[in-house]
Amino acid sequence: MAATELTKADFQSDQETRWCPGCGDYAVLAAVQGFFPELGIPPERVVFVSGIGCAGRFAYYMDTYGMHGIHGRGPALATGLAAAREDLSIWVVTGDGDALSIGGNHLIHALRRNVPVKILLFNNQIYGLTKGQASPTSELGKVTKSTPFGSIDAPFNPISLALGAEATFVARTIDTDKQHLPMVLRAAAAHEGAALVEIYQNCPVFNDGAFDALRDKKRGEVNRIYLEHGEPIRNVTRDADGVLRIGGDGAPVIHDAHRADPSFAFELSRLSSSPDGPTPIGIFRDVARPVSGQELTHQLAQARAGADDSTLDAVLHAGDTWTIA
Amino acid sequence: MKATETRERVVVRMAGDSGDGMQLAGSRFTDATAVFGNDLATLPDFPAEIRAPAGTVAGVSAFQIHFASRDILTPGDAPDVLVAMNPAALKANLGLMRRGATILVNEDAFSVRAVQKAGYKESPLEDGTLEGFTVKRVPMSSLTTRAVEGVDGASSRDAQKAKNLFALGLLSWLYDRPTEVTEKWVRAKFKGPVMEANLAAFRAGWSFGETSEMIDVQVKVARNTEVAPGTYRNLNGTEATALGLVAASIKSGLPLVFGAYPITPASDLLHALSRRQDLGVRTIQAEDEIAAASMALGAAFGGALGVTCTSGPGLDLKTETIGLAVMLELPMLIIDVQRAGPSTGMPTKTEQSDLLQALYGRHGESPLPVLASSSPGQSFEMVYEAVRIAVTYRTPVILLSDLFVANSSEPWKIPAASSLPAINPRFRTSPPGEDPFLPYARDDRLARPWAIPGTPGLAHRIGGLEKADGTGAISYDGPNHARMTELREAKVAGIEVPDVEVLGEVDADLLVLGWGSSYGTIRAGARRVRERGGRVATAHLHHLNPMPANLGEVLRSYERVLVPEMNSGQLAHELRAKYLVPVESYAKVQGQPLLPSEMENEIWQRLS
The missing domain is CATH 3.40.50.920 (Rossmann fold)
Structure with missing residues (x-):
């Protein structure tokens, strides 16, 4: 099937989508289905793996191969799949609870190994499917069903976490940003190793408006600090002490996503601790590093290709043997 | 010429500090015995600590071998001979010995300090503790040192480390074992002065047996002649399992993806398989037990032979993934090398206490086939059978092994590759005409189609949510859930199993x-x-x-x-x-x- 023949419809499954009205997941699904035809990968070579949570349903709505797994284990399932198959485009869809709480260990190790999977982290700062408990990205003091007196646990910054886990591609985007979201997905798809894309996603039922400072057209124009490689970062400067700041009158800063040292990307990730003010959006880091098993999978396939009964007989007879007539 | 005596069977136990190389000496003696043509069975018995305090009872490592001129089935009851490299080794193993048995001690190791460290007040060599046993006091350390002195470039530390080879040499003479097998191994394993030191120690032990008046009888155990014709090798349960997996991968054409997290006593299987890249084996040391199982299952979705291996506490963690595999109806193999539990229990001690967990230890109605290996060599056959069932019926299978089977060894008759039963993955490869693809349609064994990513026209989604019969679409319908529960149960219940003999x-x-x-x-x-x-x-x-x-x-x-x-x-x-x-x-x-x-x-x- 040639790339040009593919359309959005080729990636739409016949399942009825069942997210709440107004959920940010709809926008992400539409963006993914819309941009996939341009990759030129036939749907049967694409696999969506997901965990549990609202985001987990995503796998059912793509007319590709898909596995709706267990809570937090998406990256581990995808790692096994990638180890078995070098010819697939593997995507993991996860949420902030799934990826950062119950599945935190799998997420960091998939990034550390640089497994060739693209991880879409839908961050709505709340547990949705279990009906409104605090998540690892919920802000301090947040009142939820499980934290009636306000959350006392400090939240993760997913971008900082991914960078600390040696991720080679780390980006942030927004569910409703119709230009930026596909642009980031495109870059993630082009990346050779593991890619983590944090998507700010509004939950209209349990955490409505969490990202209004960025999603809202007028406020967003002020607060979105777009990161573009090689371009000056708007409203970010480096002061006399060498510290990166929002605003200020220090030296302008040029974004460099390809810097091998992750500390610059980390500095950028620390510019905002929550999405209620000026926040960097875009690709924080995009560097090349050996991809887990990339060469190996190919070599192993070749080793296997020639193996037959005579190979097996030789293996079974290796070492000290003796024969009884 | 010394007297010789012929026996039908002998049980030898070698014990020393965990750093004394008893497992190595034992496995070398085993190989020589296997090549000689006795039937045999072995049992290593080592502490959990890598290096428990030297000279303490907690740090004693032992190796037992039973060999005979006829078919034998176990590593034996009470040993006929105990080699004790220090007082702690004597103390830890004396209770296993029957009166009249022979005890060879490394006399040099029985210093006042060592005796006390082992928890004896007085030297057991002097205070009547060993009354009723035939005790041979051999100054193994000093004889080894003297033998190694002549080796250019060998240090006193090399001499100290070679005393297990001295003990091995002595035992080899005592039981008339062929020396070439061991010498060949030493030459292959070591280099330079260390190799020479080990050879010198081994030969000194042999010569001591031959010349010392202390050792008066050489014991002969004739070849076992009642053995089925064929080519044999000696292997333990872990090696047999690794070979069985490799065989299943080659015979089925499925790439083997093996996910594991280090845990005693299952790690050895990870070690064995990680050396088999030449056969296309992919091993992944996962971040945890859960991931190891999930990687195996993810690989299975992609059309690989997905296998994970663990021991008790790890099986607890894998439970969630195994439940998903039951729901997905994908082939997957989980090997549980059982150890004493509950919780961390006794990691280096054997037990068969995970049976009910394997059968029932998952939430919901989640039946799966459970098999068990019964001997080291039989582990090959059993793991192969487990893969065959997993692939044929599209189901996770639990194979129960245990520390005893994994670490024990015996002669194994090597099967011809061509004689192994076929394992046919039967991938669904073409769209079934005009009908929509039904991921949960079933064949006459109630197995569902295995359609792997990359196959045009068969793209589908599967997951842990209950499925509608046939289509596999998400379903919360009560009668459908009952039907699917029945189908999963009937599929496993219907697996063809040979009659018990x-x-x-x-x-x-x-x-x-x-x-x-x-x-x-x-x-x-x-x-x-x-x-x-x-x-x-x-x-x-x-x-x-x-x-x-x-x-x-x-x-x-x-x-x-x-x-x-x-x-x-x-x-x-x-x-x-x-x-x-x-x-x-x-x-x-x-x-x-x-x-x-x-x-x-x-x-x-x-x-x-």
Whole structure:
């Protein structure tokens, strides 16, 4: 099937989508289905793996191969799949609870190994499917069903976490940003190793408006600090002490996503601790590093290709043997 | 010329500090014995600590080998000979010895300090502790040092480390083992002065046996001539399992993806397989047990042979993924090398106490096939069978092994690759005409199609949510859930399993039924009883779910049925519940294998 023949419809499954009205997941699904035809990968070579949570349903709505797994284990399932198959485009869809709480260990190790999977982290700062408990990205003091007196646990910054886990591609985007979201997905798809894309996603039922400072057209124009490689970062400067700041009158800063040292990307990730003010959006880091098993999978396939009964007989007879007539 | 004596069988136990190289000496003695042509069985027994404080009882590592001129089934009961490299080794193992047995001690190691460290007040060599034993006091350390002194470039540390080779040389003379096998190994394993030092120590031990008046008799154990023709090798249960997986991968054409997290005593399988990249084996040391299982399952979705391996605490963690595999109906193999539990329990001690967990340890109605390996060599056959069932029926399978089977070794008749049963993945490759693809349609075995990513026209989504029969779409419909529950149950229940075979007189007074690694012990105990006229039959289960179709009939045809297990009676519990037969349980949970002598006693008690 040639790339040009593919359309959005080729990636739409016949399942009825069942997210709440107004959920940010709809926008992400539409963006993914819309941009996939341009990759030129036939749907049967694409696999969506997901965990549990609202985001987990995503796998059912793509007319590709898909596995709706267990809570937090998406990256581990995808790692096994990638180890078995070098010819697939593997995507993991996860949420902030799934990826950062119950599945935190799998997420960091998939990034550390640089497994060739693209991880879409839908961050709505709340547990949705279990009906409104605090998540690892919920802000301090947040009142939820499980934290009636306000959350006392400090939240993760997913971008900082991914960078600390040696991720080679780390980006942030927004569910409703119709230009930026596909642009980031495109870059993630082009990346050779593991890619983590944090998507700010509004939950209209349990955490409505969490990202209004960025999603809202007028406020967003002020607060979105777009990161573009090689371009000056708007409203970010480096002061006399060498510290990166929002605003200020220090030296302008040029974004460099390809810097091998992750500390610059980390500095950028620390510019905002929550999405209620000026926040960097875009690709924080995009560097090349050996991809887990990339060469190996190919070599192993070749080793296997020639193996037959005579190979097996030789293996079974290796070492000290003796024969009884 | 020294006197010689011929024996039918001998049990030798070597014990020393965990740094003394007893496992190495034991496995070298084993290889020489195997190549010589005795039947044999071995049992390593080592502490959990890598290096427990030197000279303490906690740090003692032992290796036992039973070899004979006839077919043997177990590593033996009480050893005939104990080699004790220090006082702690003597103390830890003396209780296993019967009066009259021979004890070879490294006399040099019995200093006042070492004696006290082992918890003795006085030297056991002097205070009558060893009365009734034949004690040979051999200054192994100093004789080794003297032998190594002549080696250019060898340090005193090399001499100190080579005393296990001295002991091995002495034992090799004592039992007339071929020396070439060991010397060849030393040459291949070591280089330079270390190799020379080890060779010198080995030869010095041999010469000591030949010349010292202290050792007066050489013991001969003739070749076992009642062996089926064929080519043999010696291997332990772990090696057999690794070979079985490799064989299953090659015969099925499925790439082997093996996910594991280090855990005693299962890690050795990860080590063995990680060396087989030449055969296309992909091993992944996962971040945790959960990931290891999930990686195996993810690989299976992609059309690989997905395997994970663990021991008790790891099986707890893998449970969630195994449940998903039940729901996804994908082939997957979980190998549980059982150890003493609960929790961390005794990681280096054996037990069979995960049976009920394997059968039932998942939430919801989630049946899966459970198999068990019964001997080191048989592990090959069993893991191959487990893969065949997993692939044929599209189901996760649990294979129960245990530390005893994994670490014990025996001669194994090498099968011809062409004789192994076919394993056909039967991937769905083409769209089935005009009909929509039904991921949960079923064949006559109730297995569903395995359509892997990359296959045009068959893209589909599967997951842990309940599926509509046939289409696999998400379904919360009650009657559909009941139907799917029944189908999953019927698929596993319908797996073809060979009938259980009864050994011995069909109309015996007692049937002894075992499973897993007690196979050899039960047969050996029953054989001794039969040789003295006792009427006992034995049978062994390799398939725990489903059980053989004739099992109920077999159980009901004996007045008394004894079920020995290294747990508190889990199989007995299962048999009573399933067949309403009042089987008797013999339960042993000491972290040690059952012994033929205790089997013999238990059988006689029930016959009289």
